[in-house]
Every structure is written in C-alpha cells, then in structure tokens.
Amino acid sequence: MSREITGFSNPLVKRVRSLREKKFRKAEGLFLAEGLRILTEARDAGVLPEMLFHAGSDHPLARALIAAMEAAGGDVIETTPDILAKISGKDNPQAVVGVYRDRLTPLDTIDRASTDIWIVAQSLRDPGNLGTILRTGDAVGAGGLILIDDCVDPFSVEAVRASMGALFTQKIATARWDDFVAWLRKGPGQLVGTSLNTDKDYQEPDYQSPTFLLVGNEAQGLPESYEAQCDLLVKMPMLGKADSLNVAVATAVMAYEILNQKRRRG
C-alpha cells in the first residue's frame, strides 16, 4: 500500500514522532530506524519495517527499499521533506524512516549453541554504548546481546543509530540477573566477567564455546555478587593513569580476543 501525507497535523505523523519517546515505543511495541544505510542493512537481514516514510527520494537504495516494501505489501508513505525532517530530526531529503516492530527475543528461545559468543551487559546506561556493542557483536559473529537489570532502551533512536543496523542481525533479550543465571546454568556456556578485581590477564584463559562475555555498568562495573557467580574474571592490561576503559571498548577488546582464539583453533 502506498499513500501520501502532506499535513503536519496528520495523526500518523504525530504518532510516529512520538516513537522517539520510550513510553510510546513501549505502548506501541514499535520503534524508529532512520537512514538508507541502516534500513538497507535491516532489509539485507530480512527485516522490513511496518511503515516506510520517504520524501520522494530517487536514491537507488531508497527505490530498492520502496520496491521491497511494495512487493511485500508493506505500508509506504510518501510525505514532504519538512514532515520527514520533523519525524527524523534530520534535514536530509534522501532520508528514509522505518517504523519497526520491536525485536526482543525471549531468553528461553535462544539457541545458545548456534554461535561461540554471546554478549551480556548489566545496567548499561548509555544508548551509544549499547548500539556500539551491538555493532561489535555483529562484527565478531556474536549471537546477540542479553541486557541484564535496568539497561537503556535498545530501541531508542540513539542506540539504533549507533548499532548501524546490527540491531537487526543480533538477537536482543532482557532478563533480571537471577533469571539469566538460572537459564545459563541449564546448558553449556562459560560466563566470563570483565573486572578490575582480578589479576588474571584476558589473554591467559582458553575461552570455552559458547562464551558469555559479561560487562557491567559504565560507572560502577559489575556488582561483586554477580562477579562471584562468573566462571572466570579477567582484566585487560591498563598501563595508564586511569584504571578503566569505556565499556564498549572493553567489550570489543575482549570479544576480539575470544574470536582470535577461535580463529587460531580453526
């Protein structure tokens, strides 16, 4: 279905714009993704939006997205550049905005043996960090990101943007810590926490597949009681004055070590 909207006061424009706020995302079970690159990554991962907004873009990627939506019987809405800018917060006539069904996966439907790495993050606060971790997860072939306790919304506009589309290739689950541990211990999986409370160098262990790589909150790190339940705590060398790394950086350095070990084992 293709239609046109040219009025700022159109209720759909207002509704879509409201998805920039968490409470409306939650109420509707929908979120926004913006930009040709991210929407194309999503389509390449087999995910089309519920609704696609464009402003008559003639960019080949935009035309390909519109064609894919039309072939699938999706809802394509042509609007004015001004209204699109209002929805997307960006002033770019090539812009496209997709409204997607949220992508949470129930923990107990995850097939942990399908891959070697899962990333687990606890009380993550920054949407840029969350999106960057998803992007890293995609690069290292992780299966997905499990969000523990109260994390920032993975479907916020900033998290989606920072993920550069990895949101559509990575499974995303949420769980309280106790429920996560109960699920984890029902099957194989080595829980490896990054911590400053250990002397074990991160290159020392042989990581076991599947590795569940656990990182903590930006300011506090992991709670001690969570660290106590890990199979292994490891630390990256830090030569500088400060004794910490950005959490998305620490996740990536760890994830590449796990991947590199796996590459060496072949």
Added chain:
Amino acid sequence: MSREITGFSNPLVKRVRSLREKKFRKAEGLFLAEGLRILTEARDAGVLPEMLFHAGSDHPLARALIAAMEAAGGDVIETTPDILAKISGKDNPQAVVGVYRDRLTPLDTIDRASTDIWIVAQSLRDPGNLGTILRTGDAVGAGGLILIDDCVDPFSVEAVRASMGALFTQKIATARWDDFVAWLRKGPGQLVGTSLNTDKDYQEPDYQSPTFLLVGNEAQGLPESYEAQCDLLVKMPMLGKADSLNVAVATAVMAYEILNQKRRRG
C-alpha cells in the same frame, strides 16, 4: 586566592559558561572539565586548573582539590549550587568545575621515541569517539593523539567527559595531513592505517615501534591518497552483515594488538 560568587549575573559566571562553545574556547585558550573524578585524574597527572569552582562540597576529593589549588596559589571560587549547575549543566552539589589552559602540543616538540604507540585520527567528527580514543590511548600507554585535518574540538565538554581525564595524560597535537607526513618521515615510525581496502589481517604483521596507528572519519574512513602513504594497511576480521566497526572500537582493538605484541616481546 579564594573568593565567593553568589550572583548569576556575575561576568565571570557568564564567561565560564561561554566556554561550552568552541568559539569562546578558542578565543580564550581555555576549556572546562567537570566532576571530581576527572579533575582528580588531572591533578594526579600534575595539572591544576586556572580556576576551580565548587559549591562548598565537603567530599574528600573536592577538599583535596581545593587544598592543592590553594597550595599552588590557584584561583578557588565558591559559588552556589544553582550557579554551579548553570556552569556545569549538572545538578549535583558535589560537582566541581575546572577551567583549564588548552593543552595542544606542537607536533615538532613531540618525542616520538618516548613510547611505542601514537594514535592518529583523521577528520573525526564525534566528541564521544575522540574522548574514548584518548581514554584507550591512556590505557595502552600511547603517547598521545594526533588529530589530522578537521576534527571535532578535543576540548569540547563531551570529549573531555568521554576521555575520563585521559585528556590530561595524553599529548594532543593537530596537523594537516601533508605536515604530519613530512614530520613523520623525518624520523622512525611505522604508519599503520586501518582500512577495508586490504586483505591483510591485523594480527599478521609485526608492528614496529613507534607505531603510528591511523584511523579515519566515522562515515568515510581514510581517503585513498592517505592510505597510499601508509607503510601498512590492515583490517580486522568482520564476520557480520555490516562491514565496519565504530572508530573508537577499531582503534582499541588495534591498539591492544600492538600492546599485546609488545608484551610478548617483553
């Protein structure tokens, strides 16, 4: 010198607040850093602010900063929580704000042989990425960050915050590309670019000290003509659908590989 300011319209309050904008930072040669942790890191690195603002905090770290300022004859300004919140944009009575002299190092005064790693970033746009790269540089024992062409201001409030104080331990230089290359080629140094235009795995080469690790703009990567002047181009494995990493993540994965090689050589 200690003094009190209780009026919102005080010209100094206005002047300090103006340092949140680049044009005023540039005109004054000053920048802001906020928070006990970052100001304490700076002091531990031997750097005190020109002016220290506080709101009568009794936090031990705040008292230690005030004592250090007074011992050095620095300018300590006690103000109200409201004015401090206005300056810092944060509502925290323990807050401290420091006004620092900018910290650019002329390229030709850098002692390249003083350490094994230097990070070079070209046309970096995001202050969070810039600060995160500084923080990583501190952790891997890099000497500093050389900013090529038009990068975001390293003294912006967001970059300073993301650096978590590493801004005060890392040297920061700026240069146009041609001037950087001319300087580089006057002495030892291997220029290693991260690129998607190569098949060489980043774990394959033996990196030579000092390694100049070069990363490009968030969206475009490095210009081809810059890549052509590198001694080596390398690529991290990416197993996912997307073919890129966040630039601060790529920098960290590379920098830890260089550090790990150095650790193995002892």
